[in-house]
Amino acid sequence: MNSSDDNSTLPLGFLTVIEHPAHGLFGGYLVLSQSGRPIEFHCTAPMKSSRAQEILYGPTLKPFLYGEQIGGTLLAKAENAPSAVYTDQEAALAVRDRVSVPVALVLPTNENLAYIDSAAVESANESDTTAGYPRADAAHQGRPKLLTFQLGRNRLALAEEHDDDQPLIAERFGGLAESFDLMEPFGRIREAIAEAQQAVR
């Protein structure tokens, strides 16, 4: 990816993963200008993990797939380096280990509820339960601790081990924090992925 010293004009990256019950996972990465116009868009074909990976990765499977595999692949395809990458999937925060730009989770607020994929939220809440069996890994669950903070109209979270990204995000996004709803673009990505799926059929 290209880099730029002028962070005030750098575009914004938006990464999400959609889970389809029949086809598997679709990843989408949208790069927007600071006025919200699309610059580039990348989406994956559907993918599924193997049974071995499901067993062996256990609760760390999602971060592995969302963050490393899907997120890492999509961000590597992009031509424009963003000032930061925003995601609505906690598991995708794992991509931060593979890129040098801040990666933040956009959290629901009363204002942005309309843009949230409620099915994905339910799925995320259910995914870590295994009925009837004690979990030896309960203390970790494969999920990092999060540091949450408010930035303008947006509520964000960072993986705790990357908490030094917070001032960077505040500096690079602060000027847009009141006007730019960071949850809104994810709705566009979902529509775009659905459109791309239809085109394939």
Next chain:
Amino acid sequence: MASDFRYFPEGDFSWRAPRPPSVLSIGTQVEVAVLDKPLGDVLEESTPAVVEGLDLRGQQPRAISISTGRDIPIRVRSFKFPQPNEKIVAAVAKKASTNTKRLDTSRGGTRIKPPSDIVKLEDRLGYILQPSLESLLKERSLEFPFHPFPFQFEGIAFLYPRHTAVLADEMGLGKTMQAITAIRLLLRRGEVQTVLLVCPKPLVSNWQREFALWAPEVPTTVIEGEQTKRIWQWQLPDAPVRIANYELLQRDREMFTRRDERGRPTVHFDLVVLDESQRIKNRSSTTSQVARSISRSRNWALTGTPVENSAEDLVGIFEFLSPGFLSPELKPRTMGRAVRDHVLRRTKDIVLEDMPPKLFRDAEMDLSPRQQETYDMAEGEGVLKLTDLGDSASIGHVLELVLRLKQICNFDPASGDSAKVERLEADIEEIARSGQKAIVFSQWVETLQKLDKRLKRFGPLQYHGKIPPKKRDDVITRFREDDDSHVILMSYGAGGVGLNLQFANYVFLFDRWWNPAVEDQAINRAHRIGVSGPVTVTRFLMLNTIEERIDLILREKRELFDIIFSDAKPHGKLGFTQEEIFGLFELKTPGRPIDVAA
């Protein structure tokens, strides 16, 4: 990193690292999942897991090395989107508005959806991935004098991505504003660079004013003046929006056929917008032919009356928008389905919940005794004459009789008696007492002049073809501002197009026009956005006369319109056919049996 995977038959697990690498080897502890069956069974089922050198059947493994295989191959599709031409954006943004408001985007957004004729995925994604229309319009200095209604955002979102579109909103819903805003957006984003707006001559100054109001930073050029000047104006390199009238288009038709040395048109527009596009409904007319000869990339049609007389009117409009797309042989319902993605029509009662309603009260009356006597004589003599003419009777003969009878329905020629005027006087008196204003329409100037005398005490003003054009604006201004002027007398022709009279809450159709579209247009002079209360429409109808028979046919024409633009079931007979005109007097059409209107 060396790692270790341990399985203890008692179900006791140990782990340490946060996640396993793709290859596990003895020595490092990793996180494990709870298994509901022996590990050996699971590993045998799992491929491409490889267990090195161990046969797990019946065994209790203590440590194994497992490879999970290669990373999952992921296919990616990538799309890049063009960015606005900054030169165009800068050129359009030279003039900055100073007396405007910023859009409030807190209500959410209107999304632009790609029309069905855009098939390339990249192009479709280009629209889907745009921010909301409100955000696009809010960008930089795109400010508005008034906040658009939600349905107007939808109209703009409808026009913006379309190369072929008809905005057919009912009169008064702001087609002008929606078109101008869509044009403004396209110019600012560099998607179009040259726009031609064609309208009836009386509306040229109205369009100039509307552009100044809704898109003050967009320079407009009105094509006018002597021929040499117009030729220069047609070919101006830096004129984003040109406005021309239909008559001038015909005079300068030669401009659109000129070619350069490479055979390309010397005059080309990225977008051509036809206002009151029912003007080109007749495909064989010169106006329609000239419009079709303009080289263009996109074209929109604006009209509140896409179907005035028959479905062929819509075919005529689409002959300009997309030649061959519609055929006159198509049934109305099929036509409606075909145009669905290209035509947007909203009516006031649907889109404006707060809009005061239109209240119709049909005033049905009997002719006065003298009128009745004159009418009976005229009809009897007239029908006799038509019967005598036999096959040589023409539409013109019938229409002549119809018009004569309609005039008698208004006034008895000899005595001046008029049941309608008596009723009208009473209504206007009540309107004047409440301090309100009314518009009275008639198709005859002579009728309006007679009404002027009869309604003198209500401060009537006249607005028709015999009023000099230069004085017409003053008439409107006086009607609006003079508290003693309670009624304006208008002809359908002069008062039907492009005027805003939303301060009048009462409309009277003293006599009826031949098609409902023109009547609707007249009514909507008052029932526009901004009207302060309900608009009451009174349609005068003389019972047991030609007016009653015409009214029946007008109802059928409305049904035709509804069929094309709704899912209603089709009616049996539609439109004013020759048979129906002759059938008004139960006459046989020349050479053919009667086909009387049902």
